[in-house]
Every structure is written in structure tokens, then in C-alpha cells.
Amino acid sequence: MSTAQHWTSDAARLAPAVGGAVETAFARPRRLGSNRVREAAWAYLFLTPFFLGLLFFILGPVLAALAISFSTWDLLSPPRFVGLANYREMFADRLFLIALKNTVYFTVVSVPLTLLLALGLAAMMNRKLRGISVFRAIFFFPVTASIVAVSLLWAWMYTPDFGIINYALAQVGIPKVKWLVDPTTAMPSIILMTIWRSLGFNIVVFLAGLQSIPKDLYEAAELDGAGSWDRFRQITVPLLTPTIFFAGIMALISSFQVFEQTYIMTQGGPGNATLTLVYLIFQNGFTYLRMGYASALSFFLFAMLFVITVIQVRLQTRWVHYA
Amino acid sequence: MRNPGADMNSIISRRRLGDRLTYAVLVAGGLLMIFPFLWMLTTSFKDMGEVRMWPPTLFPRHLDLTNYRDIWHEYPMAQFLWNGFVIASLSTLGTLISCSLAGFALAQLNFPGRALLFLVVLCTILLPYQVRMVPIFIEMATLGWIDSFKPLIVPAFFGSAYGIFLMRQFFLGIPRDLKEAAILDGASPFAVFWQIFLPLSKPALTALGIVSFVTSWNDLLAPMIFITTFEKMPIALALSFFKGQGEALWPWLMAASVISMLPLMVVYLAAQRWFIEGLTFTGLKQ
Numbered sequence: 001m002s003t004a005q006h007w008t009s010d011a012a013r014l015a016p017a018v019g020g021a022v023e024t025a026f027a028r029p030r031r032l033g034s035n036r037v038r039e040a041a042w043a044y045l046f047l048t049p050f051f052l053g054l055l056f057f058i059l060g061p062v063l064a065a066l067a068i069s070f071s072t073w074d075l076l077s078p079p080r081f082v083g084l085a086n087y088r089e090m091f092a093d094r095l096f097l098i099a100l101k102n103t104v105y106f107t108v109v110s111v112p113l114t115l116l117l118a119l120g121l122a123a124m125m126n127r128k129l130r131g132i133s134v135f136r137a138i139f140f141f142p143v144t145a146s147i148v149a150v151s152l153l154w155a156w157m158y159t160p161d162f163g164i165i166n167y168a169l170a171q172v173g174i175p176k177v178k179w180l181v182d183p184t185t186a187m188p189s190i191i192l193m194t195i196w197r198s199l200g201f202n203i204v205v206f207l208a209g210l211q212s213i214p215k216d217l218y219e220a221a222e223l224d225g226a227g228s229w230d231r232f233r234q235i236t237v238p239l240l241t242p243t244i245f246f247a248g249i250m251a252l253i254s255s256f257q258v259f260e261q262t263y264i265m266t267q268g269g270p271g272n273a274t275l276t277l278v279y280l281i282f283q284n285g286f287t288y289l290r291m292g293y294a295s296a297l298s299f300f301l302f303a304m305l306f307v308i309t310v311i312q313v314r315l316q317t318r319w320v321h322y323a
Numbered sequence: 324m325r326n327p328g329a330d331m332n333s334i335i336s337r338r339r340l341g342d343r344l345t346y347a348v349l350v351a352g353g354l355l356m357i358f359p360f361l362w363m364l365t366t367s368f369k370d371m372g373e374v375r376m377w378p379p380t381l382f383p384r385h386l387d388l389t390n391y392r393d394i395w396h397e398y399p400m401a402q403f404l405w406n407g408f409v410i411a412s413l414s415t416l417g418t419l420i421s422c423s424l425a426g427f428a429l430a431q432l433n434f435p436g437r438a439l440l441f442l443v444v445l446c447t448i449l450l451p452y453q454v455r456m457v458p459i460f461i462e463m464a465t466l467g468w469i470d471s472f473k474p475l476i477v478p479a480f481f482g483s484a485y486g487i488f489l490m491r492q493f494f495l496g497i498p499r500d501l502k503e504a505a506i507l508d509g510a511s512p513f514a515v516f517w518q519i520f521l522p523l524s525k526p527a528l529t530a531l532g533i534v535s536f537v538t539s540w541n542d543l544l545a546p547m548i549f550i551t552t553f554e555k556m557p558i559a560l561a562l563s564f565f566k567g568q569g570e571a572l573w574p575w576l577m578a579a580s581v582i583s584m585l586p587l588m589v590v591y592l593a594a595q596r597w598f599i600e601g602l603t604f605t606g607l608k609q
Contacts, residue, residue, distance in 0.1 A: 035506070040434035042512035047428050047440070049421040053481025057459060058447050064458035075464065121352060124345045137595045138353045141360070144591055144598050146541040148562045149580035153363045155566070156573045162375055164362055196356070204599055228341060249449075257451050260543050264563055278453045278544075285457050286548055295457050302454040309449055 062302065069296035074289045086296035096297065098272050099280040102187060106276065107255040110191045114251060115244065117195065118202030123232060125203065126210040136207070140200035147197070151264035154193040155180060158265075180266050183273035190261050190274055198254075202247050209243030210236065241320040249312055256305055277301050367391070367578035374573050390578035398561070399554055400582060407557035408586075410475045410546075411539040417479030418486050418535040419528055425482050426490025427516050431502050441491070447484040452544065460548055474549040475539070475557075486531050489601075493527035494520060530601030533590075537598065540587060558583045 044051075054060075069086055073079035090096050121139065125132050142150065157165050158179035166176050179189045213236065221231050237244075259278035262268055268275035277297065285294030366374060367390055368383035394400060428434070429441055463474040497520065505515045521528075546560040553561070562583050565576055591598055 036433065039432050039506070039512060043428040043432035043434035043437075046424040046432070046512075046516070049480060050425040050444075050482040050487060053421070053478065054443070054447070056462065057478045057481060058450060058455065058484075061455035061458035061462070062450065064461070065454065068457065068461075075461070121349070124349060127342065127345055129342060129345060135349045135353055136599065138356050140595070140599050141591065142356060144537055144541075144587060145360075146559050146562070146580070146583055146587075148541070148543055148559045149363075149584050150359075152562070152566060152576050152580050153359055156366065156577065157359060157362060159573075162377065162379065164379055167377070167379055196359075200356070228337075253449060253451065257453050259453070263543070264566065281453060281457075282544070282547075285460070291457055291461065298454045298457060302450070305449065305451070305454075 065295045065299050065302070068291055069299050071292045073291040075291060076289075079292070082292065086293050087300075089293065090296055090300065095272065095275065095280060099275045099277045102273070102275055103256060103258065103277045105187060106191060106194075106258050107252060109188075110194050111248065111251045111255055113191075114195050114198055114202055115247060118199055118247070119206055119240075119244070121199070122203045122206035122210055123236060125207055136200075136204065139203050142197045143200045145197070147260045148264055150197055151193070151261050154189075154196075155265045158189055181270060183271045186266055186270060186273040190258075190265065193265075194255075194258070194261060198251070202251065205247045205250075206240065206243055209240050213239045238321050242322055245312070245316050245320045249309060252308060252312070253305055256301065256308075363577045363580055366574055367581050369574045371572075371574065390574045391582070394575060394579055394582070398565075398579075400558075400561075400579075402554055403556055403558040403561040404582070404586070406472070406555060407540055407559065410472050410557050411536045413472070413476045414479035414539045415532050415535040417476065417481075418483055419532055421480055421482035422486030422490045422531060423521065423524065423528065424516070425487045426492075427494050427520055429487065429491040430494035431497075431499060431515075431520070432512060444484050444487050444491075448488060450484075456544070456548060463549060469549060470551045470555060471549075472555070475542075475545055479535070479539075483535075486535065489531050489534075490524070490527055493524055497523060529597050532601075533594070533597045534601040537587060 068079065070081060070083060071079040072082050072086075125135055157163050160166060160176055160178050160181060163179070165179070169175075169177065178185055180186050217235050217239075218231055221235060226234065257278050258276050259282065262274040262276055262279055263282075266274045268279050278301070281294050281297045281301070284290045284297060365381065365383055368386055368388075369380070370385075370389070373380060373384060425444075429437065429444070459474070459478075463469055466473075468474050468477075501519060502512075502515050505519060506512065510518075540557070541559055542557075543559050543563060546557050547563070550556050550560060553564070556564070562579055565572075565579050
């Protein structure tokens, strides 16, 4: 044991390089079976917290949500089985249809715009220029900022009468926009703010993808006379498709969960124009204590995300190029 | 005949133009990113009269801290910050412990069901909190943990899929021979983990720690569900309540927002690399 102790403390320093050499040096006749069992036992021990977490906080709750969705339950009296009543109510619920439409609207507009903008900016930042890391840090900053603070900030900037955005627009002759106050502009306002906030994250993801593309491909193409747009279309985009796929899935999933912005900035209004699915789940579950209906809504959200992800994964073979 | 020299020149001049264009776009974009925060800061110094001025003043007329002082006196701001800090640091501690253990097992140990379990981890990354929150709320209510920090801290000790994935990817990068050799020499897998792998994984732990702290500090939905007493609220949740206290108090709201962002902003300036690497880790490894 003392040799092992000594060896391990040394190994911490030597670690990455020594690998194979050390193994040959220390090789002893393997005691196959028992060692394997011991290692597996340790592995399960290491994973015990995760197994419990899976049971109590991940898979358990998802299954529970399914079960609760077949009941009415206000937490005060025992749950009552109602079969598919919650789901039937859901598809007849005007608010649900509005929330679904708003959430899809938010996603369909914000996800492609965010990805396109991020891709373009990342391609620019991928050039070997001085000070690029500063830009990276600046664009990334809103990602780390508190969503509550940022929502308050944008609500203030969107104020029709004293807001800085309307002031800036007035300088170029654009009349006052009502932003969050007008049902037609409320959702676009939320989308604009969300793009601003999540751009940096996607830029950094794309930047990582771009940096893995071999530089000599570009040099060869440039000498062949390909312009920068051609190079972007013929080299960058195809080789970046795995990253675009990944970023797209992440963006889709997170945009279907949009809630904080609308909760802080518009409370779902005006006239339900920014009511989203998660907002509706929150209201039903924690304002009206309708656990059954809230669970049905959340299970619908889950099923929708699941189906969309599966479709994405299926479709990827058509357009994602893995090197 | 093609003249290679002329080609090179045209390529270089095209590049210069491209560089200038790139800088122009990046500077403009960077200003759009940073200006709102400057506007937040500027507004936080103004008084109620000044925020209603048209045209707006770009810089406050007086640089006084009245709003900050008033907020600090009116609300238990120090308490909110402390609550946020306690919740974020303890849940970060839990995440680091549980995720490094599970990540190590998935990357370095052999056991039946390993591939399947990793698939489960990947799938649970796609499973949003919102889908699980009703049953988790009921669990917490059953335990009598509502209106305490426990629902916001304890689950972290049982691992997060994202954190496990991050640690597993990191541990995969360390040669397995290292572990095999130590184990053949009689060290237990725990000793290998604790004495070899943990010291080597400081970069991954830092990145995961920052992600976990930032996420918890900024989280709104979970605290909204579980915390009801004003004095127990973490800063992000408390901030969300200020808006209801009078729509037009923008200087106050902005001052409170600055206070809520300041601690993380300082850390970001010092360690932005870790923020960026941690928060986009899964993207980097795809």
C-alpha cells in the first residue's frame, strides 16, 4: 500500500505522458475475475448519487408527471383519477392553443435568426485578427448576465415614452414603437432581446467548430481563386454542419422553455400575446394548484421536444457531414 | 500566363478590405452588446426627474449613490445576496462532488451497462427542468422542504447530466493505463480517483464550478416555486419582485440590477475564459 501511495503522488505530476510505459513496468500477473468485480462494484458506488438522482429528480418525476396528468390534484385533497380529461381539456383550452402558437412563433423566429447571426459573427471572429478575444468576451457577456436583470433592463429600454430605443429610432426619423405594450410587437420585442442575450453562446460554439476546420483547405481554395463567400459556402458550411446540428438542437430545446423574459417583461401580456407553454404550466401548477392539468401540459411539452429531437436526429443524415 | 505575384497582391488587398469590414461589424455589434449594460449603470445614478427627460441624458447629471443607498436601506439586499451565495456555492459543491465521481466511473472504470448508462446521461440532458418541476415540487412538499434552501441545493448532490457529461469527457482524455497501473499496484479505484484524477482535473472542475454557480445565481424558476418568504429569497428572485413595486421606478430597478450582477461581473472580468469554456463545453467537444 505504501508503494501505491508513493506511486500515485508521483503519478499526479507525471500523469499524461507515462501511460503505457508505467503499465509495462508495473505489470503483474492479472487476477482476472475478482479484480473486474471489484472495479464494477466501485463504479456502481461512484454512480450511486446519480442513480438516486435519476430515480428522484429525473426519470421518476417524468413518469410521475405522466401519472399525475391523468388525475386532478390540488395537493390539499387526494388526487382523483380522471383518465384523459386533462388532455381533452388541453386541446379545447383557448389559452393552451395561444401559448402553443406563441411558443412556436418564438422558436421559429428566434432560433434561425440566432444561428445565422452567430454563424456570420463566428466566421468573422475566426479570422486571425488582433483583439478577437476581446470581442469574444464582449459578445459572451450577456450570456452570463442574470436573466432577471437583463429583462428589467430591456423592459426599461423598450419603454415607449422615455426608452432609449425609441429615442435612437427617433434620431433616424422612425416614429415611436410601442414595443412591449402592443400585442403585435410584444413577441418580436422579446425575441430581439433573447437573440441579443443568446448570441454569444452560439458564437462560441460555432467558433469552436470553425477552429477544427483545417486551415490548408482555405489556403488551397484561395489560391484557386475562390472568393470568401465561395469558401464560406463550399468549405465552412459543410464542415460545420455537425456543430450547426448541435447548436440547433440546443437552441430549439431552450427556446421551447422560454419563460423568464415574458414573466418579467410582460407577464404573458398584453392580451396573452407573450403567454408561453412554460408560463402556462407555471400558472396552472403554482398559481391555481392544478397539478394534474399542469402535468398534462408539461408532458405535452416533453413529448413535443422528444419528437422534434428524434426528427432532427433522423434528418441529420441528409445534411450533416461527419468528417 | 497567370502572374502569381499579382494574384498574391490581389489576395492580400482583398484580405485587408475584409479585415476592415470585419472590424467594423464586430465593433458595431460589440457596442450593441455592451451599450445596454452601460445604460443600466447610467440609469441607476439618475433621479426620477432625470429618467423622464427627453432627449435622455447619456451621462447622469449627478454621480450620486442615492438610489443604491435607498435600496440598501429599504430592502435586505445583503441578505438576498447572501442567500444567493449560499444556495449557489452549496449546489456547486454538490455538483462538483457528484459529477466528478460519476464522470470518472463512466470514463475510466469497466462495468456492465456502462454504454447504456452514458446514453441515459445524454438523453437526460435533453430533459428540461420544466417538464419535471411539478412532481419535484410535490416531492419537496412531501418532505416539508418548501420555503427552505434545500430544494435548491440537495438535488445538486445527486448529479446533473450536463456536469457528468463534462467530467466524463475530460476524464476520457487521461490515458487509461495510468489507472490500470495504479490499480494493479493495489490502489483502490477511489484512491486512484482522489489522488491521481482529481488533482489532474482542476481545469474541468473550475469550468463546471463556474457554470454551476452562474446557473444557480441567475436561476429564477426554481426559487420562484420553492421560496415564499421574502427574507429567504436569493437575489435573482428578489429582483423579480421589485418590478411589481411600481412600474416607473426605473433608477431603483437598475440600481438593484447592478447590485445583483456586480459579484458575477467581477469574476467574469477576472476569469472570462473559464466562463466561456464551461458554458459551451458540450459544444466544444462535439
